[in-house]
Structures are given as structure tokens and as C-alpha cells.
Amino acid sequence: MDADKPGAMEIIELLLTADIYNSVADLGANDLPQKIRDHYRDPETGIVSRPMRVTLADVEKIYGIEGGHAIVRMLPFIEQEESDGHIWLAPFDSGAQWLAHQDSYDLIQSNPVLAFHYQKDDPTISYAEARWKRPPVSEIEARIEKMFGEEADSLMKLVTIKVPGEVRSRLDELVLTDEQHEEIAKAQKALEYRDYLKDIGLFEIGKILLVGPPGTGKTSSARALGRWFDLPLVEVNLSMLISKYLGETSKNIDNVFMLAKKLGPCILFIDEFDFVAKTRDSDDHGAMKRAVNTLLKAVDEVSLVEDGVLLVAATNYPQLLDHAAWRRFDKVLSFTLPDEDMRSRILAMVLRRMDASVDADALARLTAGYSGSDLRLVVREAVLNALLEDRKKIDQKDLLRAVAQFQRRMDDHRANSIT
Ligand SMILES: Nc1ncnc2c1ncn2[C@@H]1O[C@H](COP(=O)(O)OP(=O)(O)O)[C@@H](O)[C@H]1O
Numbered sequence: 335m336d337a338d339k340p341g342a343m344e345i346i347e348l349l350l351t352a353d354i355y356n357s358v359a360d361l362g363a364n365d366l367p368q369k370i371r372d373h374y375r376d377p378e379t380g381i382v383s384r385p386m387r388v389t390l391a392d393v394e395k396i397y398g399i400e401g402g403h404a405i406v407r408m409l410p411f412i413e414q415e416e417s418d419g420h421i422w423l424a425p426f427d428s429g430a431q432w433l434a435h436q437d438s439y440d441l442i443q444s445n446p447v448l449a450f451h452y453q454k455d456d457p458t459i460s461y462a463e464a465r466w467k468r469p470p471v472s473e474i475e476a477r478i479e480k481m482f483g484e485e486a487d488s489l490m491k492l493v494t495i496k497v498p499g500e501v502r503s504r505l506d507e508l509v510l511t512d513e514q515h516e517e518i519a520k521a522q523k524a525l526e527y528r529d530y531l532k533d534i535g536l537f538e539i540g541k542i543l544l545v546g547p548p549g550t551g552k553t554s555s556a557r558a559l560g561r562w563f564d565l566p567l568v569e570v571n572l573s574m575l576i577s578k579y580l581g582e583t584s585k586n587i588d589n590v591f592m593l594a595k596k597l598g599p600c601i602l603f604i605d606e607f608d609f610v611a612k613t614r615d616s617d618d619h620g621a622m623k624r625a626v627n628t629l630l631k632a633v634d635e636v637s638l639v640e641d642g643v644l645l646v647a648a649t650n651y652p653q654l655l656d657h658a659a660w661r662r663f664d665k666v667l668s669f670t671l672p673d674e675d676m677r678s679r680i681l682a683m684v685l686r687r688m689d690a691s692v693d694a695d696a697l698a699r700l701t702a703g704y705s706g707s708d709l710r711l712v713v714r715e716a717v718l719n720a721l722l723e724d725r726k727k728i729d730q731k732d733l734l735r736a737v738a739q740f741q742r743r744m745d746d747h748r749a750n751s752i753t
Pocket residue numbers: 507508509510546547548549550551552553554555669672680683705706707708710
């Protein structure tokens with residue numbers, strides 16, 4: 335039993351994973367590590383059917399290990415059928431013990447199927463945590479086709495699904511307040527410890543409403559959470575959801591939430607949540623009202639603790655929301671216009687990859703009332719102005735000019751909207 339023999343850990347991992355997956359009906363394809371899942375799944379349905387059978391050819395394909403024969407021969411608890419390279423553990427327990435005695439903690443903790451088995455004897459191993467860390471499903475769309483059949487197409491128009499690698503906003507590129515950081519950390523812990531929260535009966539958790547003026551980073555933050563938490567992000571196009579397919583709206587809403595539950599753990603993001611209020615006040619027919627009520631009910635029924643769905647909604651107009659909408663959220667997180675210190679840090683952040691000799695503090699003093707988005711626009715103008723002169727380097731003068739331009743435009747806009 336030579337643990338140093340390269341490849342032994344991988345082969346045992348695969349054999350144990352197959353045995354456990356085959357015998358525990360509760361485990362699904364998404365519990366399998368991506369490499370193994372991609373190898374065994376049906377490309378059409380995304381399903382990994384049981385029993386999973388392991389051959390030396392599978393070992394070579396999944397891990398690139400050649401000469402599996404020699405490795406297998408050194409491990410007495412692996413049986414092998416010479417004719418077709420089929421290998422299996424006999425007995426299972428010897429293989430399981432062997433792996434437990436290797437330096438295998440990381441391997442087990444990043445494979446939910448193994449974690450499911452080992453957590454019974456090892457309190458430092460947690461299936462929930464392994465599952466939570468799962469890399470995103472690459473075949474989400476195929477699965478949606480499978481789950482929703484003919485309705486999949488219309489459903490996909492109502493949501494945008496992003497896996498962490500595809501999300502462009504990054505949390506560490508946003509300048510956030512301490513309170514915002516703290517709430518994000520809490521949401522992360524709630525996801526991580528949702529089994530515990532379930533055990534102690536704390537269900538009212540995991541629905542966050544982001545409120546604040548336009549351009550303060552709500553949408554970017556919500557999207558960045560997907561990447562930060564390493565979870566798929568399901569972003570709902572609310573105006574489409576409610577108005578476009580009016581006849582089938584209720585069904586669409588139910589489908590969107592069902593989808594999120596099936597994808598859990600994931601983040602369900604509803605931007606411009608105030609749309610709910612606008613439709614409610616408008617003088618339209620009852621269908622809109624019913625749609626909104628369906629939505630609020632769906633919000634009520636989705637749960638972080640039970641379904642692994644972290645619900646994040648955002649609005650620029652919190653004053654439009656009535657009590658019925660507010661009370662659905664257990665956390666309201668304010669995004670305010672940045673103060674001088676934050677403005678300075680936002681400017682520094684936006685400028686960090688540019689060749690700029692700029693006094694960000696001085697600019698921050700001049701830009702009271704500007705949002706993060708306004709500051710980005712100012713910098714963009716400065717860059718474009720410099721490019722007009724074929725310059726890539728920008729300096730304080732460029733930025734001061736851009737601020738003046740921006741201010742003029744704001745003033746014009748205000749004057750126009752008053753008359
Ligand atoms: N606090 C901030 N730190 C860094 N960038 C910000 C901040 N607030 C806003 N921005 C930038 O402004 C732009 C618009 O932000 P967005 O998230 O759409 O705001 P909101 O959804 O609140 O209207 C984004 O490019 C974002 O990066």
C-alpha cells in the first residue's frame with residue numbers, strides 16, 4: 335500500500351465516490367466533483383445514472399493517469415476484471431479507511447459525495463460545506479431544458495443565469511461601508527451554516543433588500559455576490575416577468591422560483607423591485623395585481639435555510655414599496671451616496687489601472703453628492719478628453735475639466751426638469 339504512488343488517491347477517490355453515489359439515492363449529479371460529473375453525465379439530460387461503473391479507461395480519461403494496472407495491483411482492496419478493466423472496491427471499508435489515513439482532508443472536503451460519507455465519523459468534515467463550495471454547474475441550461483421542457487425557452491427570457499466565472503463585477507472593486515461588508519459576511523455564514531440554522535429553527539433569514547439612490551452600487555454588489563460566494567446567480571428580469579407574458583405570468587413566476595430552488599445553493603436577484611409597486615398603483619386590470627401577489631407569495635415561500643436560495647432584491651425607490659413588500663425581507667441594507675472618504679477611495683479604485691497623476695482627495699472634496707456611478711462617468715470623460723489629444727496619461731486638469739462638464743450637465747438637467 336504505497337500512498338506515495340502517484341494516482342492511488344485519485345483511483346480510490348473515484349471508486350469510493352462511485353460506491354457512495356450508487357448507494358445513496360439522495361445524492362445527485364451536482365454532488366459529484368466536476369471532473370467526475372462531466373465524464374459520467376448524459377450530455378442531453380445532465381443526469382449521471384446509477385450504477386456508476388469504473389474502469390481503468392475512466393481513470394485515464396478523468397485524471398490522465400496511465401498505467402492504472404500497476405497502481406491497482408498494489409492496493410489489495412481493489413478487485414479488477416482483466417478483460418475489460420472494470421475495477422471496484424472489495425471491501426468498501428478498506429478503501430474508505432485507506433483514504434482517511436492519507437493526507438486527504440482537502441480532497442474529501444471538496445467532494446460532496448465523499449464528505450457525505452466521512453462526516454458521519456469525522457466532525458471536521460461537512461457535507462453542507464463541501465456542497466456549498468461546489469463549483470458551478472456548467473450544464474445549467476441543459477438541465478433547465480430537461481426540467482421545464484417546452485416552457486424552458488420562455489423561462490430563459492425572464493432570467494439571466496450567470497456562473498461565478500462569468501460575473502464581471504467584483505466585490506473587491508467596490509468601495510463598501512463596514513455595515514455592508516458585515517451583512518455580506520453574515521449572508522455568507524448563513525449559507526454555510528444553513529443545516530445548523532434549520533436545526534435550531536431559524537428560518538427567517540436570507541432575504542435582503544438593497545435600497546439607495548441610483549448609481550450607488552446595488553446592482554453591481556448583488557451580481558458580485560455570485561462570484562464572491564462562488565454560486566450561480568439567477569437574475570430576474572422583473573418587468574418582463576410581470577408584463578410581457580401577462581397571461582402566463584403566475585406560472586412564470588412559479589417557474590422562476592422553482593428553478594432557483596432546484597439550482598440551490600444559488601442567489602436569486604430581483605433588480606428594480608419597486609416595479610411591484612408601480613404595477614400595483616397603476617389603473618390596469620386585475621391580472622397585474624394577481625401577478626404581484628403571486629410574486630410576493632413566492633418571495634415568502636422561498637427559503638435560504640430550506641432551499642439554499644439567497645434572495646437579493648434592489649430598489650432605487652424604497653418609498654414606493656408598501657408594508658406588504660417590505661416585511662418580506664429580513665434585512666434592509668442601505669446604499670447611500672458616498673461620503674468624501676469613500677469618494678476618494680472610489681476614484682482611486684476606478685483610476686488604479688490608468689496612467690494617472692491625480693489628487694483623488696482633492697477631487698473627492700469637489701464632488702459632494704456624486705454617486706459612485708457619477709464618479710466613474712467623470713473619469714470616463716477625462717479619459718476620452720485625453721484620447722481626443724491622443725494621450726493615454728491623464729492628470730488633475732483632465733479630471734477637473736471632466737467634473738466641470740459633468741456639473742454643467744447636471745445643472746442643465748435639473749433646470750430642464752423643473753420647468
Ligand atoms: N461604492 C462603489 N464603489 C465602486 N464603484 C461603484 C460604487 N457605487 C457605484 N459604483 C459604480 O457605478 C456603476 C453603477 O453602479 P450600480 O451597481 O449599477 O448602481 P445601482 O444599482 O445602485 O444603481 C458601476 O459601474 C459601479 O461599479
